[in-house]
Amino acid sequence: MPDAAADPRPDHRSEHWAAPRATSPLTATVSLPGSKSLTNRALVLAAVADGPSVVRRALRSRDTTLMARSLSAMGAHVDTSGEDWQVTPGELRGPAHVDCGLAGTVMRFVPPVAALATGDVSFDGDPHMRNRPVGEVLTALRGLGVDIDDAARGALPFTVRGGGSVRGGTVVLDASASSQFVSALLLAGARYDEGVDVRHDGKPVPSQPHIDMTTAMLRAHGVEVDDSTPNRWSVAPGPVRAVDHLIEPDLSNAAPFLALAALSGGSVTVRDWPASTTQAGDALREILALMGCEVEMVDVPDASSGRGLRVTGPERLQGLDYDLHDVGELAPAVTALCALAEGPSHLRGIAHIRHHETDRLAALATELGALGAEVVEHPDGLSLRPAPLHGGVFHTYADHRMAHAGVIVGAAVDGVLVEDVATTSKTFPDFAGFWAGLLGPGADERG
Ligand SMILES: O=C(O)C1=C[C@@H](OP(=O)(O)O)[C@@H](O)[C@H](O)C1
Numbered sequence: 001m002p003d004a005a006a007d008p009r010p011d012h013r014s015e016h017w018a019a020p021r022a023t024s025p026l027t028a029t030v031s032l033p034g035s036k037s038l039t040n041r042a043l044v045l046a047a048v049a050d051g052p053s054v055v056r057r058a059l060r061s062r063d064t065t066l067m068a069r070s071l072s073a074m075g076a077h078v079d080t081s082g083e084d085w086q087v088t089p090g091e092l093r094g095p096a097h098v099d100c101g102l103a104g105t106v107m108r109f110v111p112p113v114a115a116l117a118t119g120d121v122s123f124d125g126d127p128h129m130r131n132r133p134v135g136e137v138l139t140a141l142r143g144l145g146v147d148i149d150d151a152a153r154g155a156l157p158f159t160v161r162g163g164g165s166v167r168g169g170t171v172v173l174d175a176s177a178s179s180q181f182v183s184a185l186l187l188a189g190a191r192y193d194e195g196v197d198v199r200h201d202g203k204p205v206p207s208q209p210h211i212d213m214t215t216a217m218l219r220a221h222g223v224e225v226d227d228s229t230p231n232r233w234s235v236a237p238g239p240v241r242a243v244d245h246l247i248e249p250d251l252s253n254a255a256p257f258l259a260l261a262a263l264s265g266g267s268v269t270v271r272d273w274p275a276s277t278t279q280a281g282d283a284l285r286e287i288l289a290l291m292g293c294e295v296e297m298v299d300v301p302d303a304s305s306g307r308g309l310r311v312t313g314p315e316r317l318q319g320l321d322y323d324l325h326d327v328g329e330l331a332p333a334v335t336a337l338c339a340l341a342e343g344p345s346h347l348r349g350i351a352h353i354r355h356h357e358t359d360r361l362a363a364l365a366t367e368l369g370a371l372g373a374e375v376v377e378h379p380d381g382l383s384l385r386p387a388p389l390h391g392g393v394f395h396t397y398a399d400h401r402m403a404h405a406g407v408i409v410g411a412a413v414d415g416v417l418v419e420d421v422a423t424t425s426k427t428f429p430d431f432a433g434f435w436a437g438l439l440g441p442g443a444d445e446r447g
């Protein structure tokens, strides 16, 4: 496949993709690529583990390729040639450079690993990445005994001057801007001399399922984690056992596909939807049911697990009043669907998504508004009222989930042109090809 981490299309922002329409109720069964969040945690844990391991059915996308490269640059051996990625830990060392691209997981999860290396590890990323917050992680690492050079004070670019070991201990931070600050310190913390005891002080931490994913995966590696006190997480010092992981399909990236069922009155089944999971995308079951969809786990004979999630769209799509604080990464797709609903919607609790790949509240209000939607932007969310939509250009701000929002509206409205649909490569290889294949003539079965 092409080099996913380097962007081969210097003028890609000017490309406009005519989003295909779903002109009749769509029936499809899909297999989706693996979870970004599970893959990147599995890679980090494998690199600091006590032996080789395999990340099975790893997601191959820009974010995961950048993670694999950053760990390789520091001395781990990551073989990404097959569907199952083989990771052999090595002595962590600098000098090394980490390109974070636009991956929050790389910018936040890798510095605590780099602190264990001997030598300098420098970090930079895409232009917008310099605006995404990371200062709380850097300040916390300093408090744990790590030397960091960040002339920009709390943002990219910065250099972690690894000393080969980290003292660790107790640290207080404000993780209200991103749950990834907490996950970052926990993922490497067992390798610190005193482990790590992270305390949050500030407004509520968003994206709780992602912290649960971190603690569950640490425990699977034999790490002792205490999360029994709210806003406090302790990781005991000790080895990180090498464990193989089988990566689940990315349930947040299922959103646009399930939205197709919801908006067309058809039926979309996602193969191998896990029976239980820490993925935030599992909340789609509740969200889509509240919008009037029928949502059920069904037998899917050709799925690896024999099961899948089927969503059948209603005759009339209902509006949604919902707090997305825990599952903010679903906001773009859910907002797009709300713009197509027959009743008003209010999405709340997501001030933090202003720090995602772009200011998603502003971007959604602007782009949906430009297509005729009645959207009001609030400090922590959006409200929408039903309005007739029309075609036009949907700008994506280098944000994969903005592209998802654009194609959802484009499936229901004539003449929607999605700018830079290839930005979806952040977490989904060939999203546009997959999407067009589903909506093209005679494409009832996919995957
Ligand atoms: O840890 C993770 O894998 C993620 C945590 C969440 O970040 P925030 O807490 O910054 O929303 C989520 O939105 C992001 O897509 C992935």
Ligand SMILES: C=C(OP(=O)(O)O)C(=O)O
Pocket: 102, 103, 104, 105, 329, 356, 357, 401, 427
């Ligand atoms: C917020 C997201 O990504 P990141 O991991 O870059 O924070 C996202 O994928 O919605």
